[in-house]
Amino acid sequence: MKDGIHPKYSPATIKCACGAEYRVGSTARDIHIGICAACHPFFTGKQKYVDAAGRVEKFKKRYAKKETVA
Numbered sequence: 398m399k400d401g402i403h404p405k406y407s408p409a410t411i412k413c414a415c416g417a418e419y420r421v422g423s424t425a426r427d428i429h430i431g432i433c434a435a436c437h438p439f440f441t442g443k444q445k446y447v448d449a450a451g452r453v454e455k456f457k458k459r460y461a462k463k464e465t466v467a
Contacts, residue, residue: 408420415433
């Protein structure tokens, strides 16, 4: 490998929104993620329903059928 062209590789901490922390090696120091193996429905077997800021209602309202005047 050539000297001086590669980023510094060092220990890093990955923090999930659920509170889980993982220690890995990376070129970035701290990494924040929204979902990990400890809280992902595929790995936990539990399904979560997340409706952030009423997005489903906004979608239904926007694309609801409108009555037509004949």
